[in-house]
Each structure stands twice: as structure tokens, then as C-alpha cells.
Amino acid sequence: MTSVTERIQQLKKEKNAVILAHNYTSSEVQDLADFVGDSLGLSKTAAKTDADIIVFCGVSFMGETAKILSPGKRVFLPEPEAHCAMAAMCNADQIRQIRKKYPDHAVVGYVNTTAEAKTEMDVCCTSSNALNVVNSIDSDKIVFVPDVNLGTYVKENTNKEIVLWDGFCPVHQCITIKQVMDLKKKYPDAKVLAHPECRMEVLALADDIGSTEKILNVAKESDAKDFIILTEIGMLHRLETACPGKSFHFPAQAACMTMKMIEPESILRVLEDECNEIVLPKEVIEKAYKPVKKMTDILG
Numbered sequence: 592m593t594s595v596t597e598r599i600q601q602l603k604k605e606k607n608a609v610i611l612a613h614n615y616t617s618s619e620v621q622d623l624a625d626f627v628g629d630s631l632g633l634s635k636t637a638a639k640t641d642a643d644i645i646v647f648c649g650v651s652f653m654g655e656t657a658k659i660l661s662p663g664k665r666v667f668l669p670e671p672e673a674h675c676a677m678a679a680m681c682n683a684d685q686i687r688q689i690r691k692k693y694p695d696h697a698v699v700g701y702v703n704t705t706a707e708a709k710t711e712m713d714v715c716c717t718s719s720n721a722l723n724v725v726n727s728i729d730s731d732k733i734v735f736v737p738d739v740n741l742g743t744y745v746k747e748n749t750n751k752e753i754v755l756w757d758g759f760c761p762v763h764q765c766i767t768i769k770q771v772m773d774l775k776k777k778y779p780d781a782k783v784l785a786h787p788e789c790r791m792e793v794l795a796l797a798d799d800i801g802s803t804e805k806i807l808n809v810a811k812e813s814d815a816k817d818f819i820i821l822t823e824i825g826m827l828h829r830l831e832t833a834c835p836g837k838s839f840h841f842p843a844q845a846a847c848m849t850m851k852m853i854e855p856e857s858i859l860r861v862l863e864d865e866c867n868e869i870v871l872p873k874e875v876i877e878k879a880y881k882p883v884k885k886m887t888d889i890l891g
């Protein structure tokens with residue numbers, strides 16, 4: 592009998608499909624993917640692929656961003672109800688309101704937002720380029736939505752005036768100082784690497800701060816053998832695969848439940864049935880493309 596993996600490989604060839612997976616998906620999903628990475632890496636890969644079909648293993652805003660960048664391609668979500676909790680914390684209407692309140696400010700929006708919310712932003716950013724984007728745009732006054740933690744991290748590291756929104760990621764918000772201190776006590780020589788969605792007091796305990804891909808690169812290059820990783824547990828598989836002989840310790844319960852909804856069977860289902868295709872109104876794609884493109888232009 593043909594296995595799920597074999598069937599996926601067959602269909603991928605037949606349909607000229609590519610499977611992209613975020614670093615937080617399960618190890619089974621990562622092992623099936625053609626490309627695994629952070630939000631920025633996935634966006635770039637989606638923009639340049641010559642596949643006809645993109646199966647996007649991540650939360651819905653990630654698939655939508657791929658569709659915005661590649662409107663001519665068909666993008667499918669294995670689990671269309673896998674949403675990012677933070678993306679639900681700031682909608683297009685709220686951005687219009689905040690613009691009225693701060694008419695002299697530019698709106699910089701984290702990619703963890705819906706396509707609709709992106710239509711109201713001046714420029715988009717990811718966790719790996721937020722500071723660079725804020726420093727590069729030609730406004731000194733900025734409203735940063737929706738992540739208060741990434742926004743605070745940017746604010747601490749720029750001379751620009753930043754107005755913050757009150758969104759957050761529940762997974763990173765729940766990482767506590769006590770958890771980090773307990774891990775440090777257990778692994779005194781470990782390097783602490785943190786995602787900027789963690790709270791400021793937790794980031795203060797980190798040796799390095801960055802996107803999921805940056806965390807991976809720092810761990811690869813470091814001479815340390817033990818690492819305390821302050822982000823989602825899906826990273827363990829990538830870290831262990833890329834860094835044999837090194838050990839990685841995570842705070843308990845740092846798991847994004849919607850990322851974990853995606854399974855090999857749901858990937859097979861979309862490839863077989865071509866269900867769960869992302870369909871966005873043309874005007875939403877056109878308007879949302881501008882802030883996303885501006886972000887990629889800033890990066891050169």
C-alpha cells in the first residue's frame with residue numbers, strides 16, 4: 592500500500608506543487624516540506640517559486656502573505672482554521688481609527704496580521720527585519736501594530752518615536768522570568784536565545800534575540816553545547832537536525848496549538864482534493880501588496 596508520504600511526493604510531482612513549512616510545524620510536517628523557515632524566508636520563497644501550487648504549512652496569515660506576493664499561484668492551507676491568535680488582535684478598522692488619532696505617524700505592521708489589516712499599513716515587517724524596517728522608512732513617528740513586545744523591543748533599539756498597540760502572542764507571553772531562571776540554574780553554561788515576541792523582562796535575560804531563523808543560525812555558529820530556547824517547541828526539530836551534539840532546552844508548554852493542527856494527512860487532503868484554497872478579493876491583494884513589497888524592497 593502507498594504510504595501518505597509516498598502519495599504526497601507523487602502528487603507534488605504530478606501537480607508541480609511545493610510544500611512550504613514554518614519552523615513551528617511538527618517534525619513530520621517539516622520532514623515533508625521542500626522549504627522550512629521563518630516568516631521572512633517563507634515569504635521570499637513563495638515569491639520566487641516556479642511551482643503552480645503552494646501548500647503552505649503554517650497559520651493562515653502566512654498563506655495569505657504567500658498569495659499576496661504570488662497572486663498568480665494557487666495557495667492552499669492544509670488547515671484553514673489554523674489562525675494566529677495575535678493576528679486576531681488588530682483589524683483594518685482599528686488601524687483606520689489609530690491613523691485618525693495619529694495622523695502624522697506611519698503605520699508599521701507585523702506580518703502576523705490578516706491580509707485585510709495589511710491593506711491599511713504603510714509598511715510590513717517580520718521579526719527578523721522589524722528594526723531595519725523602522726529605521727529605514729522616512730518617518731520619525733511610527734505606530735507599531737499589533738505586537739506590543741516586538742514593538743517594545745524595536746522602541747528600545749531605535750531613536751524614532753514609537754506608539755505601541757496592545758497585541759501579543761499567547762505562546763511567548765506565557766514564558767516567565769521564573770521559567771528562564773529555573774532553566775539557567777539547571778543548565779548554567781547554556782546560552783539563552785529568545786524570540787522578540789517574548790516580554791521585555793524575559794528578553795533582558797537573553798544572550799541573543801532574533802527570529803526563529805536567526806535563533807537557528809546563532810545556535811549553529813556558537814561554540815556552546817547547551818542552549819535555552821525561548822520560543823515555540825517546533826524549533827527543537829530544526830535545531831537538533833542542524834546542530835548534532837548540542838542540547839536545547841525549552842520552557843514547558845511553549846507550543847502553538849494551531850501550528851500543530853497541520854498533519855501529513857491534511858497536506859495529502861489538499862493535494863488530492865485541491866480544497867482549502869486561499870481566495871482573497873483582488874482589491875485586498877492589490878492594497879496589501881504595497882506594504883509587503885515595501886518591506887522586501889527595504890531588504891534589497
Ligand code: 13P
Nearest residue numbers: 629630631717718802803
Ligand atoms: P518568525 O518570523 O521568527 O518565524 O516568527 C513567526 C511567529 O509567528 C513567531 O511566533
Ligand code: SF4
Nearest residue numbers: 675676677760762847
Ligand atoms: Fe501566532 Fe504566536 Fe502561533 Fe506565532 S506562536 S503563529 S505569533 S500564535
